Amino acid sequence: MHPANTVVSPAAPAPARRRLGVQHLVIAFPVLSLTFASIGAVLGETFYLRLATEALILAGLALSVDILLGYTGLLSLGQALYFGLGAYTAAYLLGQGAVGFWGALLSSLALATPVALLAGLVAIRSKGVYFILITFGLAQVAAKTIYNTRELGGSDGLVGVPVLQADFGLFRVDLGSPVEFFLLMLALIMGLYLGLNYLMHTPFGRTLVAIRSNEHRVRFLGFDPWRYKLAAYAVAANVAALSGAMYPMLRGFVSPELLYFKMSADAVITVIFGGVGTLIGPIYGSVALVGLRTVLGSWTEHYHMIIGALFMLAVIFMPRGIAGLFERKESGPAQDEAERT
Amino acid sequence: MNAPAAILEVENLRVSFGGLKAVNDVSFSVQRGSVTSVIGPNGAGKSTLFNLICGAIAPDHGRVRLKGNDVTGWPPNRIARAGLARSFQITNLFFDLPVEENLRLAAQALEPSGKLLRPKRHSQRANAKVRELLERFELSHKAGELAGYLSHGEQRRLEIAVALAGEPELLLLDEPTQGMSHGDTADTSRMIRELARDITVLLIEHDIELVMGLSHWVVVMHQGQKLSEGPPEQVRADPAVRKAYLGEA
Amino acid sequence: MARRPSVRTPASASDDTLRLAPGTSGGAARRETVMTVAIEYLQFVLAPQMLNGLTIGVAVVLVALGLSIIFGLLDVVNMAHGEFYALGAFISMSLYSLGVSFWLALVLVPPIVIPIGFLIERGLIQRVYQHDQRHVLTLLLTVGLSIIMEDAFDLIYGPNTMRPENPLPGSTEFLGVILPNYRLFLLAVGVATILATWLVIYRTRLGAMIRAAAFDKHMTASLGVPVLRVYAGTFAFGVALAGFAGVLLAPIYSVFPTMGHDFVLLAFTAVIVGGIGSFYGAVIAGLLLAQIQAISSLYIPPYWSDPLLFAIMVAVLVVRPQGLFNWMGKG
Numbered sequence: 001m002h003p004a005n006t007v008v009s010p011a012a013p014a015p016a017r018r019r020l021g022v023q024h025l026v027i028a029f030p031v032l033s034l035t036f037a038s039i040g041a042v043l044g045e046t047f048y049l050r051l052a053t054e055a056l057i058l059a060g061l062a063l064s065v066d067i068l069l070g071y072t073g074l075l076s077l078g079q080a081l082y083f084g085l086g087a088y089t090a091a092y093l094l095g096q097g098a099v100g101f102w103g104a105l106l107s108s109l110a111l112a113t114p115v116a117l118l119a120g121l122v123a124i125r126s127k128g129v130y131f132i133l134i135t136f137g138l139a140q141v142a143a144k145t146i147y148n149t150r151e152l153g154g155s156d157g158l159v160g161v162p163v164l165q166a167d168f169g170l171f172r173v174d175l176g177s178p179v180e181f182f183l184l185m186l187a188l189i190m191g192l193y194l195g196l197n198y199l200m201h202t203p204f205g206r207t208l209v210a211i212r213s214n215e216h217r218v219r220f221l222g223f224d225p226w227r228y229k230l231a232a233y234a235v236a237a238n239v240a241a242l243s244g245a246m247y248p249m250l251r252g253f254v255s256p257e258l259l260y261f262k263m264s265a266d267a268v269i270t271v272i273f274g275g276v277g278t279l280i281g282p283i284y285g286s287v288a289l290v291g292l293r294t295v296l297g298s299w300t301e302h303y304h305m306i307i308g309a310l311f312m313l314a315v316i317f318m319p320r321g322i323a324g325l326f327e328r329k330e331s332g333p334a335q336d337e338a339e340r341t
Numbered sequence: 342m343n344a345p346a347a348i349l350e351v352e353n354l355r356v357s358f359g360g361l362k363a364v365n366d367v368s369f370s371v372q373r374g375s376v377t378s379v380i381g382p383n384g385a386g387k388s389t390l391f392n393l394i395c396g397a398i399a400p401d402h403g404r405v406r407l408k409g410n411d412v413t414g415w416p417p418n419r420i421a422r423a424g425l426a427r428s429f430q431i432t433n434l435f436f437d438l439p440v441e442e443n444l445r446l447a448a449q450a451l452e453p454s455g456k457l458l459r460p461k462r463h464s465q466r467a468n469a470k471v472r473e474l475l476e477r478f479e480l481s482h483k484a485g486e487l488a489g490y491l492s493h494g495e496q497r498r499l500e501i502a503v504a505l506a507g508e509p510e511l512l513l514l515d516e517p518t519q520g521m522s523h524g525d526t527a528d529t530s531r532m533i534r535e536l537a538r539d540i541t542v543l544l545i546e547h548d549i550e551l552v553m554g555l556s557h558w559v560v561v562m563h564q565g566q567k568l569s570e571g572p573p574e575q576v577r578a579d580p581a582v583r584k585a586y587l588g589e590a
Numbered sequence: 591m592a593r594r595p596s597v598r599t600p601a602s603a604s605d606d607t608l609r610l611a612p613g614t615s616g617g618a619a620r621r622e623t624v625m626t627v628a629i630e631y632l633q634f635v636l637a638p639q640m641l642n643g644l645t646i647g648v649a650v651v652l653v654a655l656g657l658s659i660i661f662g663l664l665d666v667v668n669m670a671h672g673e674f675y676a677l678g679a680f681i682s683m684s685l686y687s688l689g690v691s692f693w694l695a696l697v698l699v700p701p702i703v704i705p706i707g708f709l710i711e712r713g714l715i716q717r718v719y720q721h722d723q724r725h726v727l728t729l730l731l732t733v734g735l736s737i738i739m740e741d742a743f744d745l746i747y748g749p750n751t752m753r754p755e756n757p758l759p760g761s762t763e764f765l766g767v768i769l770p771n772y773r774l775f776l777l778a779v780g781v782a783t784i785l786a787t788w789l790v791i792y793r794t795r796l797g798a799m800i801r802a803a804a805f806d807k808h809m810t811a812s813l814g815v816p817v818l819r820v821y822a823g824t825f826a827f828g829v830a831l832a833g834f835a836g837v838l839l840a841p842i843y844s845v846f847p848t849m850g851h852d853f854v855l856l857a858f859t860a861v862i863v864g865g866i867g868s869f870y871g872a873v874i875a876g877l878l879l880a881q882i883q884a885i886s887s888l889y890i891p892p893y894w895s896d897p898l899l900f901a902i903m904v905a906v907l908v909v910r911p912q913g914l915f916n917w918m919g920k921g
Binding site: 069075077122125126127128129130132133134136137138140141144145147148261262265268269272302304305307308309311312315316319 | 727742744859862866908913
């Protein structure tokens with residue numbers, strides 16, 4: 001039995017001798033981003049810096065999808081639920097003046113975990129397709145509920161989120177400054193990447209990969225797949241909520257659209273574009289998506305159609321995404337055949 | 342049949358699928374340190390019996406006792422942690438993971454759960470186990486290879502190695518020599534004999550010669566029921582057993 | 591003290607509002623017994639709403655059946671199913687603007703949707719069938735498809751809501767209950783279609799081929815059955831059912847680009863509760879859930895019906911994680 005080269009197979013480690021590997025992508029990203037930020041700062045640019053910051057925020061949501069899809073083998077079509085939860089929590093508390101930067105983040109996380117455990121309790125018991133549909137349904141229901149709740153702003157959402165200062169003790173970051181916010185978000189995303197990458201290489205993370213590879217066998221090795229999946233789901237929810245909390249800080253408002261299927265689907269799209277199971281791929285994917293949207297959006301209102309088409313093409317012809325181009329090519333008939341689709 | 346040296350006791354196990362009684366009132370015990378074989382024609386219920394013992398399915402009736410503890414109805418991961426490991430008739434590896442990762446996953450059970458969140462290199466006991474098994478099963482040169490790319494014989498070896506990685510006290514081997522060449526079969530037989538020095542082996546096999554040469558005790562199953570049991574020569578001479586097999590041939 | 595109950599329907603169409611039969615209002619004092627109140631309630635509140643639930647339920651069943659058929663027989667989760675439902679409605683709008691009557695549109699829409707579905711399945715979705723992870727990939731493909739279709743509707747028809755005229759205005763009285771004619775018609779057509787579908791799948795050679803192909807594709811192929819075409823045809827049939835439901839419901843629910851999303855959640859819920867791939871599950875769950883939605887709308891605000899249905903789905907899954915029924919083959 002040969003392993004097929006598929007969307008969700010784990011990336012083989014790149015050997016030292018190959019010229020370009022995934023690790024180069026990891027280094028390239030902050031380098032490119034810092035270059036971008038410097039140029040932006042010099043030019044006194046705000047729009048594109050803020051757009052780039054939004055791309056980074058969405059990258060966090062993409063990471064959350066990748067943890068589940070690329071490592072645990074679970075496709076969640078409702079991660080926007082936690083993103084939205086984090087966003088609304090932060091927006092609400094910040095709008096009330098009840099918390100500052102750290103309070104907003106911590107509150108979002110504090111809400112995400114119990115919700116994820118509760119949701120996970122039902123969702124994870126369910127096999128394959130049911131899980132997907134339940135996560136889809138959960139986000140839809142939450143979106144509708146928020147849409148119809150006046151206290152949460154209804155269809156208009158919450159506005160009036162103040163501009164914050166993030167106090168790091170030794171220094172302060174002014175979130176009103178596009179450059180500073182961008183740098184903060186860059187640091188946050190790279191930090192998330194490094195943390196998640198570490199986690200996925202620990203025995204815990206490798207067990208997740210094993211569950212995706214052969215859940216049946218994992219049981220006989222002494223692991224309870226359910227617990228691991230639930231833990232992964234909770235981690236992913238926290239990552240999504242954390243990213244979501246940053247959104248109102250950037251845009252000053254939140255709306256129910258943050259929980260819509262479009263949001264969850266876009267996140268999945270960026271993961272496929274970028275490369276499932278690589279963590280760095282989805283980050284690039286998010287940037288690519290926001291870039292595409294901006295460029296295409298300036299030509300036509302109906303850019304979503306084009307993105308949908310590109311997505312379908314990517315699924316058919318390039319299932320390993322951008323990062324897939326940087327991965328080691330394995331010897332073996334299965335690889336070449338799959339590559340040819 | 343309640344000798345203190347019994348590591349596994351199966352009492353009146355029964356399970357049905359639809360209307361079919363796959364395992365029908367089977368009882369026997371396995372002595373510590375022995376090699377016990379379960380044989381029988383196809384469809385006799387041997388694999389189902391294994392599934393019942395290791396927790397993959399729950400019996401409709403009856404008990405399973407491991408080391409004196411009642412493990413009936415326990416989930417497979419709990420029974421595995423209690424010292425039981427099994428290999429599968431149809432190779433059941435992590436095909437898209439490297440050989441050493443397959444072993445490392447199984448060996449992780451040796452480590453306390455705190456090690457789960459620390460880098461892999463900190464799980465020294467597990468890592469040592471992996472190296473030991475790679476050598477013992479002659480798979481060192483294939484350590485980094487994806488399990489799916491191994492030859493059939495190598496995969497069957499890895500299948501057993503993975504089962505051993507958790508240092509079980511009782512090892513269930515489901516047709517370990519399935520599809521193997523003569524040479525491989527002889528090697529496997531030798532290996533099982535070596536294993537039996539440290540652990541107890543419960544074996545399902547089709548190869549009667551292998552079974553006779555290897556086992557201390559043989560249990561014969563037929564149509565879900567225990568037909569006969571005893572030392573190999575006794576079972577071989579049992580007319581009921583001959584009838585079941587000759588009828589099958 | 592005659593009571594005049596107010597009736598709330600989930601999406602009240604203006605000329606379809608269930609009204610009280612004239613002559614029952616009265617200033618005349620009446621000796622009220624519990625019986626009278628109960629019967630009145632039944633007549634004017636519950637029964638109309640139950641009919642409501644039944645007719646919507648039948649449409650939900652049509653959509654859910656399509657979904658369940660596609661999943662049960664093709665192993666594909668069609669996330670674009672709602673968009674095919676919308677497609678049927680939009681095509682009917684185009685036909686109406688060409689002067690085609692409702693009745694003709696009803697007949698024409700399925701044959702238009704079928705080749706579209708066939709080509710999409712054959713040309714796009716089948717490309718990933720060989721992959722190990724075909725479940726995820728096919729699902730993702732249909733997600734992309736749904737994005738494209740929804741935007742295409744917006745592009746071609748604009749974002750505004752359209753509503754075709756009620757082709758069967760008026761109502762019939764039955765046992766003192768006022769029943770809108772169009773809803774009765776919908777009910778009749780829906781039930782007929784469901785029965786016809788059942789017949790095709792379980793009583794025809796075509797249906798046997800489809801079920802065989804679902805069960806064992808290689809064996810069926812070696813028996814000379816053009817498996818890939820059967821798959822594409824099945825997909826086409828499933829989405830045509832959805833499109834047909836779209837035409838039927840357009841006069842009630844209106845037509846707009848995102849109409850697929852709202853309706854399909856109910857269908858998905860029905861499929862999950864009924865058990866993916868189960869014919870009877872889709873029928874029973876579809877009718878049940880629509881009925882629950884209709885009756886509950888009398889007591890709770892409409893936007894709580896989604897969470898309610900979802901809660902029911904969760905409850906069912908907790909007790910029976912695979913849904914109420916089993917696979918279509920054995921269903």
